[in-house]
Structure formats: C-alpha cells, structure tokens
Amino acid sequence: MIEIRKLSLKYGEKLALQDISLDIPKHQVTAFIGPSGCGKTTLLRCLNRMNDLIDGVTVSGTIRIGGLDIHDPAMEITELRKRVGMVFQKSNPFPKTIYDNVAYGPRILGVRGQSTLNEIVERSLRAAALWNEVQDRLRSSALGLSGGQQQRLCIARAIAVEPEVLLMDEPCSALDPIATGKIEELMADLKQQYTIVIVTHNMQQAARVSDYTAFLYLGQLVEYDLTKQLFVKPSKKQTEDYITGRFG
Ligand SMILES: Nc1ncnc2c1ncn2[C@@H]1O[C@H](COP(=O)(O)OP(=O)(O)OP(=O)(O)O)[C@@H](O)[C@H]1O
Numbered sequence: 621m622i623e624i625r626k627l628s629l630k631y632g633e634k635l636a637l638q639d640i641s642l643d644i645p646k647h648q649v650t651a652f653i654g655p656s657g658c659g660k661t662t663l664l665r666c667l668n669r670m671n672d673l674i675d676g677v678t679v680s681g682t683i684r685i686g687g688l689d690i691h692d693p694a695m696e697i698t699e700l701r702k703r704v705g706m707v708f709q710k711s712n713p714f715p716k717t718i719y720d721n722v723a724y725g726p727r728i729l730g731v732r733g734q735s736t737l738n739e740i741v742e743r744s745l746r747a748a749a750l751w752n753e754v755q756d757r758l759r760s761s762a763l764g765l766s767g768g769q770q771q772r773l774c775i776a777r778a779i780a781v782e783p784e785v786l787l788m789d790e791p792c793s794a795l796d797p798i799a800t801g802k803i804e805e806l807m808a809d810l811k812q813q814y815t816i817v818i819v820t821h822n823m824q825q826a827a828r829v830s831d832y833t834a835f836l837y838l839g840q841l842v843e844y845d846l847t848k849q850l851f852v853k854p855s856k857k858q859t860e861d862y863i864t865g866r867f868g
Contacts, residue, residue, distance in 0.1 A: 621646035621685070621815050622642075622785065622815065622817075624640055626680070627682070628681055629659075629662055629678070629679050629680075632676040635839055640663065644817060646815050650816070650833070651830035651847065653820060653823060653833055653834070653835055658839065659836050659838075659839045664787050665789075667683065667690075667785065667817065668690075668700055668705075670706070704785045706789070707775055707789070710794055711773070715761065715762070716761070717761060718760060718773060722744050723737050723740065725781040741758070744776040744779050744780040745776045748776035749809070753769060754769070754773075768802060771794075775810075779810070786817070832845070833845065835858075835862060835863075843858075
C-alpha cells in the first residue's frame with residue numbers, strides 16, 4: 621500500500637531521516653516508535669508531504685501510495701491530502717459547529733447537496749464512534765466537546781473525505797485513559813476500511829493497537845516487523861534495549 625524507498629530528509633543541514641525503506645500494508649495499523657527526536661513525526665509527515673510547508677527541508681528517495689509516486693509533479697497536493705488524512709497530537713477542531721467541522725472537507729471538494737452532506741456527516745460521526753453522543757447537538761460549537769470527543773471529531777473530519785490512509789500523530793497523548801481506550805478501540809474498527817499509521821511514545825499502546833511496528837533511532841529504521849514479533853523477540857539489540865526500557 622505505502623512503499624517508502626531510500627527516504628532521507630534534512631532540515632537545513634541536519635539529517636533527520638536516513639535511507640529509510642519500508643512497506644506499510646493496507647488495512648493494518650502500523651506504529652512508529654522510538655525515543656524523542658528519532659524522526660517518527662518527520663517520517664509520518666512525509667506521507668502527506670506536510671514537511672513541504674517547512675523552509676529548508678530537502679527530501680530524497682521515493683514514496684508510493686497505492687502505486688502513485690507522491691513526489692510526482694503531476695500529483696496535486698490537495699488530492700494527496702484527500703487520500704492521506706491526518707489527526708494531530710492535540711485535537712484541533714475548527715471554531716465552528718460539530719456539523720460544519722465534519723462537512724468542511726466534503727464542501728471544499730465540491731459536495732453541495734444538503735442530504736448528501738447530512739449523510740456524510742452522520743456516516744463519519746458514526747464511524748468515529750461519536751454519533752450517539754452528538755446527534756442532538758450537531759449545530760453546537762465543536763469547542764464545547766470534551767477533549768476525547770474533540771479528538772474523535774477530528775477523526776470524523778479526517779474520514780469524511782474518505783481517505784485511503786489515516787495518519788495519527790500521538791493521537792492520545794492529551795487524553796485520559798478512558799478517552800484513550802475509546803480511540804484505541806476505534807482504530808481497531810477503522811482499520812477494516814483505512815490503512816492506519818500511528819506515532820506513539822507509548823510502547824504499551826503500540827503493542828495493543830498495531831499489527832506492525834517500526835522502531836526508529838537517530839533517524840534510521842532499526843527494525844520493522846510484526847508487532848508481536850518485535851515486542852516478543854526483537855532481532856536487534858537496540859530494539860530490545862528500547863522496549864525493555866534501557867534507554868529512551
Ligand atoms: N521544523 C524543524 N526544523 C528543524 N529541525 C527539526 C524540525 N522538526 C524536527 N526537527 C528535528 O528533527 C529530528 C526528528 O524530529 P521528530 O519530531 O521527527 O522526532 P520524533 O521522534 O517525532 O520526536 P518526539 O517523539 O519528541 O515528537 C529532531 O532532532 C528534531 O529536533
């Protein structure tokens with residue numbers, strides 16, 4: 621589904637990712653783990669070219685998503701962002717109603733009919749396990765929701781445009797354990813339909829939610845394997861030291 625080949629990235633002169641090659645499978649959850657500063661977020665942001673927004677970034681290597689080279693000049697960035705949605709560490713709903721948050725992306729893509737929009741909003745909120753909690757207050761401000769609800773709203777907003785891939789950058793780091801549990805359950809449901817890539821500091825979370833795990837260290841991919849394999853029997857000493865808490 622996602623093929624990363626010989627990917628390197630520099631912020632100015634600083635090498636943040638070095639020669640990374642990795643295949644991320646369809647309809648699975650893949651976690652990026654590793655100590656602070658190892659490049660997890662940078663790698664995640666390469667997948668929808670979010671790093672393009674930062675001055676002085678140079679990228680080499682290729683990334684193909686569904687067979688298409690995302691750096692191809694013919695690839696429209698809006699098309700890429702439609703195919704590859706993102707949810708951030710801190711939920712960031714727009715200061716609009718719950719309905720308008722979810723309808724935002726489809727409207728930008730030209731969806732106009734009220735009944736079509738209603739359907740998309742309901743479907744997306746249901747898929748994000750939020751419908752039951754908000755169906756009677758769709759016209760209220762999204763900012764009145766709890767932190768966990770706001771994060772699920774951001775997930776609903778991301779899936780409203782029917783992406784193929786959902787990137788999640790530490791989506792639970794600002795949430796309490798109950799809200800975290802809900803998002804983790806949601807990931808298990810969403811992977812039936814979407815390919816999910818998650819960055820997490822929390823190794824227990826990676827072990828709980830992901831099918832595959834990539835361990836990064838100092839901008840390099842140290843080990844990538846089935847999560848069960850990587851956590852039970854890592855093949856590299858560095859991975860073992862990290863998952864057993866010897867550093868990081
Ligand atoms: N905008 C930027 N400009 C310059 N350097 C950056 C920028 N963003 C990240 N870096 C550097 O690139 C390296 C990788 O950062 P990145 O945020 O990808 O790591 P991370 O593994 O996600 O860390 P954390 O777990 O702390 O979020 C770090 O050394 C960081 O300081």
